Amino acid sequence: PTAHAADLVVFGGTGDLSMRKLLPALYHSDRDGRLAPETRIIAMSRGGLDDADFRGKVEADVRPGLHADDAEGWDRFLGRLHHVTADVAGDARTHPGWGRLARMLAGREDVDRIFYLASPPMTFGPFCRAAHAAGLVTPRSRVVLEKPLGRDLEGARGINDEVGAIFEERQIFRIDHYLGKETVQNLLVLRFANAFLEPIWNSLWIDHVQITAAESVGTPGRRGYYDHAGALRDMVQNHLLQLLCLVAMEPPARNDRESIRDEKVKVLQALRPISGTEADRFTVRGQYAAGEVDGRAVPGYLDEPDKTPPTDASRHVETFTAIRAEVKNWRWAGVPFYLRTGKRMPYRRSEIVVQFKDVPHSIFPGGSPNRLVLRLQPSEGIHLHIMAKEPGAGDVVPRPVPLSLSFADTFRARVPEAYERLLTDVLAGNPTLFMRRDEVEAAWTWIDPIIATWESRDALPEPYAAGTSGPAAARELLGRSGRAWHEED
């Protein structure tokens, strides 16, 4: 479909997310012809830049990472960029920047208007009120909210109420960038465009599911944010639970904006609550200590270089968590969903592992149950481990071998970054891959009691050496039922 013309206003437009993710994604969209000729990108920040300064900054900071060697295309992209200096503190309407923005947008009411809030959540409400007060919110406006959406259910509701007072739910796009990843969307195709999986996608055939998002990076320079977030809020509440939903959801009747989200929210509502002694038993918290990653010595979390010194909150925050979750419904009764994420693990790898049960009766020696691995990163692919006979004239020995699909090799196309896909959907007004209010709140409803239990305990997170796959308790979480984390490449 031809892209609609849009004015894309990015609040926090010179920040880290904008420079590292949004502008590169927009450049690629432009290069691939997915931006209408009249589309403009208006960065808003307190930075005091004019259009030329901002274009210079993007030239210097963004272009080198892009291999943008097509000079004409790059100039066209630069020509779309503008900068407005404004803030939401105080009475925003009196800031001259808002007047300038209003003049820039005037007369373009028939153009889609998108407010992308790449800024901390406490600015969401004030921004929406200021945009409304300045008369900028039109029926063709949309607002895009970056995570985190609050620190708990109450905070998320507060933000949703504030934004909801200005924008209708259909205009609100809550980003979870994991939903923009190719393999994640492929999971829907794999499950619902193939006949053979669905009949065995249940507790009769599946022993358990593992969802891992491991990162080798630490958190240098992020203490201000991370001390108050931690792995549970930063990764599980959003990314990992979204993946769990896509694995566990019922087949939707249609591939439309509400059907998929309706099914996902039912999964979140079916999650068995975990609190008190069950939280002690079914959750693990870890914090990295000094260690070695990729042959390089790295400091522990508390010694990461940062402008703010570590506090008591730093000592308590988890950089790793593992949880045994359960979806209490007919399809999944009794099937554990193990979730795990951490910083400073030995590798960067995100994957979903569906572990099938063993054959009911084996006529061969050895053998191991089937396993389906959906790799999100680093190299997107799907690997089905099946048993095959090892060639030879001797005894029949079954051996696990992978049936592997590598997206890069099979499709020979550039795999777009998650943000490219999501920005394209925002511009097209398609909210399917964005979180609806009830989804976000259902996720917090499950997370809150875990946090409450953790906060009520004196114990600190268990230390693990940087470069290892988390504290011993994480292995024990599976080990006590004879299971183990999938660690192979």
Ligand code: BG6
């Ligand atoms: C972000 C988290 O949402 O996701 C970061 O705030 C994390 O802490 C990042 O590093 C991971 O994203 P990806 O796409 O690299 O897996």
